[in-house]
Amino acid sequence: MAALHSLLAMYGAFDQVARLTPHQDVREMVEHLLPGTTGEGQIGWYEQIQDFVRRNATSEAHPEPPSLDAAMRELIASGQGAAGDRPELNARHLGRLIYAATGLLSLRDRQHGRPDAVPLLEQLDMQLFTDIFALGATIPDLPADDEEGANPSSAPDTQAVQVQEMLRGISGVEEWAPRITQDARAVQPLIKPDVAAVPPITAIGESVGPPVSVTKTAANGQSFIEDTLGKVTAEVIEIDGVLCALLTTEFSRTPFNINRVKGIVDPLNWDNCNRFFAQMTGQGFGPDGCCSQVLEEVSTDKDVYTIKTALKYLKDERPNDHFVINYDFADDRTGDSRQVQVDSGYILFCPTEDGQGTRVLTSKMVAIDGLSPTAVTIYAHTMGWLAIGEMMMFDCATGPAYNVLDPIIPWSESPGRRPGNAGQRASTTSTTSTTSTTSTTAGSGPVVQPVSQILVKEATRAVADYIDTASSETAVVANKWLDGELSVEDMLKHTRKLGGRLASEPFRILDRILKNAAGRPGEGTPADSAGGGGSV
Amino acid sequence: MTGSLNKSVLLADYFVGIWVRMLRRNGAVAEDAFRKMANGEYGIDDYMKSVTQVVDGNLLDGIEVAGTLVAGPGFKVASNVRRSAPYSVNSDPTASPDPNWQYRVRLTSRLTRGFGDELPDARVSFESVQGNEAKHCPTGILPAGARQFRLVVDRTDLQSGSYTATAEVIPIAAELADDSKKQTRNVTIEL
Numbered sequence: 235m236a237a238l239h240s241l242l243a244m245y246g247a248f249d250q251v252a253r254l255t256p257h258q259d260v261r262e263m264v265e266h267l268l269p270g271t272t273g274e275g276q277i278g279w280y281e282q283i284q285d286f287v288r289r290n291a292t293s294e295a296h297p298e299p300p301s302l303d304a305a306m307r308e309l310i311a312s313g314q315g316a317a318g319d320r321p322e323l324n325a326r327h328l329g330r331l332i333y334a335a336t337g338l339l340s341l342r343d344r345q346h347g348r349p350d351a352v353p354l355l356e357q358l359d360m361q362l363f364t365d366i367f368a369l370g371a372t373i374p375d376l377p378a379d380d381e382e383g384a385n386p387s388s389a390p391d392t393q394a395v396q397v398q399e400m401l402r403g404i405s406g407v408e409e410w411a412p413r414i415t416q417d418a419r420a421v422q423p424l425i426k427p428d429v430a431a432v433p434p435i436t437a438i439g440e441s442v443g444p445p446v447s448v449t450k451t452a453a454n455g456q457s458f459i460e461d462t463l464g465k466v467t468a469e470v471i472e473i474d475g476v477l478c479a480l481l482t483t484e485f486s487r488t489p490f491n492i493n494r495v496k497g498i499v500d501p502l503n504w505d506n507c508n509r510f511f512a513q514m515t516g517q518g519f520g521p522d523g524c525c526s527q528v529l530e531e532v533s534t535d536k537d538v539y540t541i542k543t544a545l546k547y548l549k550d551e552r553p554n555d556h557f558v559i560n561y562d563f564a565d566d567r568t569g570d571s572r573q574v575q576v577d578s579g580y581i582l583f584c585p586t587e588d589g590q591g592t593r594v595l596t597s598k599m600v601a602i603d604g605l606s607p608t609a610v611t612i613y614a615h616t617m618g619w620l621a622i623g624e625m626m627m628f629d630c631a632t633g634p635a636y637n638v639l640d641p642i643i644p645w646s647e648s649p650g651r652r653p654g655n656a657g658q659r660a661s662t663t664s665t666t667s668t669t670s671t672t673s674t675t676a677g678s679g680p681v682v683q684p685v686s687q688i689l690v691k692e693a694t695r696a697v698a699d700y701i702d703t704a705s706s707e708t709a710v711v712a713n714k715w716l717d718g719e720l721s722v723e724d725m726l727k728h729t730r731k732l733g734g735r736l737a738s739e740p741f742r743i744l745d746r747i748l749k750n751a752a753g754r755p756g757e758g759t760p761a762d763s764a765g766g767g768g769s770v
Numbered sequence: 771m772t773g774s775l776n777k778s779v780l781l782a783d784y785f786v787g788i789w790v791r792m793l794r795r796n797g798a799v800a801e802d803a804f805r806k807m808a809n810g811e812y813g814i815d816d817y818m819k820s821v822t823q824v825v826d827g828n829l830l831d832g833i834e835v836a837g838t839l840v841a842g843p844g845f846k847v848a849s850n851v852r853r854s855a856p857y858s859v860n861s862d863p864t865a866s867p868d869p870n871w872q873y874r875v876r877l878t879s880r881l882t883r884g885f886g887d888e889l890p891d892a893r894v895s896f897e898s899v900q901g902n903e904a905k906h907c908p909t910g911i912l913p914a915g916a917r918q919f920r921l922v923v924d925r926t927d928l929q930s931g932s933y934t935a936t937a938e939v940i941p942i943a944a945e946l947a948d949d950s951k952k953q954t955r956n957v958t959i960e961l
Contacts, residue, residue, distance in 0.1 A: 469848035473927050480848050480930065525885065548884045552934065553956055560883040560931045578929035580883075580960065597960060599930035648884075 236535035237312035237322045238510055238617055240305035244334040245435070245616050246280035247302045247354060251341055253277060254352045260345050266406030267337040270438030270468070271608055279437075279609035286604050290539040290573065297538050302354055306335075306362040313369035322509070323369070326621055329432025332370040332425070333410065336401040339363050343402070367401070368394035370429045372422070397424045407441065410434050415444035431462045435615040437608045440467045461591075462487045462628075466620060470607045471599065478576045478601040479610040483623030488591020490628060495583050495592050496557060500643040501528050501547055510617045512536040520546050520565055524649050529569045534617055541602070543577055544570040548648045556584040557645070576601040581623065596623030854921040854959035856899045859912065859939055861953045869915040871941045876910045878938045881923070881959065883931035895922045911942065925961045934958045 245268070252264040252272045265272040271279060284299050291297035300308065309331055312322035323331065342355040371393040400417060404410055414430045417423050423430065433443035442465040450460050464485035471480040504511040510532050517527035525546040533540040547561040562578040564570075579598040586593050598619060602610050614620050859873050860866075875896055880888035895908040898916035905913060912919055919939075937955045 471848040473929070522886070546885070550884060550932075550934075552958065556958075558932045560885070562883075562885060562929055562931070576929075578931060580930065580932040582932055582960065595960070597930045 236509070236533075236537070237309055237327070238533075239535040239538070240300055240308040240312075241327060241330060241334070242280075242283065242534050242613070242616055243300050243302060243305035244309070244331065244338070245612055246283070246299065247338055248334075248341075249277065249280035250354055251345075251352050253281075254354070255345065256350045257345060257348065260341060260352075263341060263344055263405050266408075267340070267404075268612075269407060269436045271612065275606060276437065276608040279606060279612055282605050282609045283613060286573075286602070286609075287539050289604070290541070290571070292537075292539065302338075303358060303362070306358070306366060310362065310365045310369065313366075324508075325426070325428035326432050328370045328426070328429045330435065330616055331366060332397075332401075332429060333432075333434045335363055335366040336404050336410075339398070339401075340403060340405050344405075364391070364394050364398055367397040370425050371397045372424060372426050374422070393424060400424055407434050407436055411442060411444045418444055418446050428462070431464065433464055433466050435612065436466075437468055437611045437615075439469075440465055458489065460487060460489065466615070466623075468611045468615070473576060473599065476575055476601050477607050478599050479607040479614065480597070480599050481611060481614055481620055482595070482597045483620055484593070484595050485623055485628070486586050486591055486593040487628050488586045488588055490590075490592045492555065492557075492583065492585055492592045495594065495628070496645040498642065499557075499559065499581060499583065500549070500645060501526075501530070501545070501559070501561070502643040504530075506642065508621045510534070510619070510621065512540055517544070517564070517569075519649070524548065525564075526648065527564045527566075532617070532619070540571075541573050542569060542571040543574045544568065545577065549645065551647050554584070556582065558582045573603050574600065575603055592628075594623050594628075596620070850924055850926045852923045852925045852959060852961050853897065854923075854957060856918040856920045857937070857955050857957060858918055859916060866917065868941070872914050873912045873916065873919075873939055874910050874942050875912065875919050875937055875939045877935050877957075878954070879935045881921075881933040881935040881957075883929070883933055887929070889923065889928070889933060893924045893928075896920065897922050921957055921959045923959055923961065928961055930961055932958060932960050 248264050248268050249271060252261050255261055261272055270276060287299070288297045309323070313328065313331070315322055338355060342358070345351040345355065368391065374393050401413065404413065411434075414425065417425055418427060418430050427446045427448045431443050431446035433441040435441065443463065445461065445463045448460045448462070449457055451457050462485070464483065466484075467482045469480045471478050498507065502514050502516050505514045511530065512533050513529075513531040513536075515529045515531075517529055519525065520527050525548050527544065527546050530543045530545055531540045532543075544564040544567040545561050546564040547559050550558045550560070552558060559581045561580070577598070577600050579596065579600075582595045584593055585591065598614065600610055600614065600619070601607070602613075605613070859875075877891070877894060880891070881894065882888045895906065896910045896912070897904045897906050897920050898912040899918040899920055900916060904920075905916075906922065907913070907919070921937075923933075935957055937957045939953045939955060941951055
């Protein structure tokens with residue numbers, strides 16, 4: 235069982251508690267710990283992911299998710315690892331794990347002893363929490379002279395207990411950063427600095443990691459302070475009728491030589507940096523001879539399932555030492571499993587303001603067939619899609635590769651930007667999605683879009699049409715003016731035409747809603763009850 | 771059905787409120803224009819100002835409508851308006867532009883990620899930036915004394931990416947003179 239799969243199960247436990255608990259305050263605590271996951275259209279995200287894995291499992295695999303107990307044991311074993319091996323869990327994974335353990339412990343404390351307490355948490359061995367906190371704890375300095383007879387081997391356990399006590403009682407994501415920041419500033423922090431720097435997950439809004447400073451030693455033996463700061467943001471956005479997760483990260487580390495990031499950032503290297511990227515297979519250049527192509531295979535457990543996406547990307551060097559990789563679906567999606575409906579974004583890295591460090595910004599717009607934006611967001615956060623921006627570039631640039639036989643591809647700018655072509659591409663999306671008002675999911679009939687989706691799309695279309703109309707109409711009026719032919723009557727007609735259109739728009743939208751969202755008379759509508767449906 | 775109809779009517783009422791606001795503003799703009807015309811005071815600049823007031827207000831109102839409508843309770847829907855980092859009007863950012871001059875900025879190439887996709891002109895407008903204040907300038911004519919500008923893009927239905935283009939900044943008074951006053955910028959916006 236892969237460690238990432240178990241990490242997903244830890245976060246899935248939040249969703250399970252939210253669904254199973256009869257206590258409103260417990261559900262609210264889940265929302266505070268993992269914002270954006272318990273509302274209508276959001277709750278149940280873990281079950282969606284489990285269904286997704288079952289549908290896409292290979293025939294030989296066992297697609298059932300691990301129990302929480304088994305997941306925690308797997309993660310502890312992975313985190314401890316064998317001496318000398320590259321750890322299965324990097325700092326980012328440990329950061330996610332420590333936060334999950336903190337939240338689940340708080341939920342357990344909140345519901346403990348109540349009737350109808352969710353057994354999932356009640357039945358856990360408390361030592362598992364301590365062992366998890368030990369993975370993220372700093373190694374204490376052992377006393378040189380043990381006059382008291384204390385057992386040195388128990389010091390790490392003591393440290394773990396101290397971490398647990400420090401974090402105990404955190405009931406919301408907003409409490410995390412202050413407590414971690416305070417610990418990071420201590421003379422002897424309890425939590426490893428690179429673990430502490432990882433921002434907690436949120437399915438909505440911004441999550442900022444605490445600023446962390448680490449003392450390091452340069453090759454010349456001189457010590458220096460390395461500062462890391464980062465944040466991640468999650469939003470929902472619609473593109474061509476498809477609701478997507480829009481995920482951005484911004485991380486900086488100083489001092490940090492930008493050439494080290496440059497040397498590792500090519501997507502073909504990502505399977506050497508993070509196990510979520512199971513395989514990145516180069517597919518040569520695209521038909522234009524400019525874009526590189528890659529078949530990306532990702533998974534939380536590649537023995538059970540993989541998501542294959544054919545991507546194209548362009549590497550661009552911009553002024554002032556700015557470097558960009560833009561990516562989108564490949565023109566030829568051979569080998570693509572078509573589970574991903576939207577996948578576009580960028581990686582941008584540049585010097586920090588002090589000129590000594592490196593700043594990495596990423597954006598990913600992604601939609602997966604059968605998963606809500608909430609499910610996609612948690613999946614991306616927990617697993618590794620966001621790792622590209624979340625310190626993966628820094629860690630990969632300094633750590634050993636997972637596969638020393640897989641050559642590292644150095645940076646080279648793509649063979650030349652595509653020259654600006656007259657006219658616009660026919661569609662702004664390279665997905666196979668259509669603009670129809672219904673969508674289908676595997677194994678089911680047509681699904682009516684929730685009311686809110688129709689309204690967003692219609693309102694946006696109305697505005698775009700209005701702008702186009704206004705622009706062209708205004709050009710006509712302007713020409714008349716220049717020719718000395720503009721009259722007050724022209725201005726009246728111009729304004730009345732546009733104003734009249736605006737006045738009628740709401741009723742056109744209402745008509746569309748009634749035609750597409752309503753069921754048979756007397757019945758509730760899919761829009762009222764479907765996940766993601768809007769209501770006022 | 772009844773429940774759905776009530777919700778739909780409520781939502782339509784919400785939109786009507788915004789449309790009415792647009793109409794009232796547009797009506798005020800038209801009324802102002804008529805008054806000036808009647809007094810013989812309505813010139814080309816006034817007309818441009820009227821048009822930009824109408825388009826400007828409606829553009830941001832419309833995007834507000836799309837952006838604030840939640841796709842299901844609790845979803846934070848990303849705004850469809852994206853702004854770039856600011857760019858200085860002068861090629862020397864430490865130098866102050868002439869306070870009496872107005873500058874016009876326009877794109878000389880279309881914003882693109884490099885995949886052959888180019889953003890249409892209607893998607894792009896500009897803002898002048900002065901301290902913490904920003905003024906929308908849909909036609910690219912910056913107010914006198916503006917030191918910085920930024921791109922404003924309607925990102926509806928656009929793929930995420932880092933889009934780049936070249937822009938030209940020129941003082942309006944010199945526009946009819948020669949090209950020596952033109953300044954070129956490489957501009958970028960992340961969507």
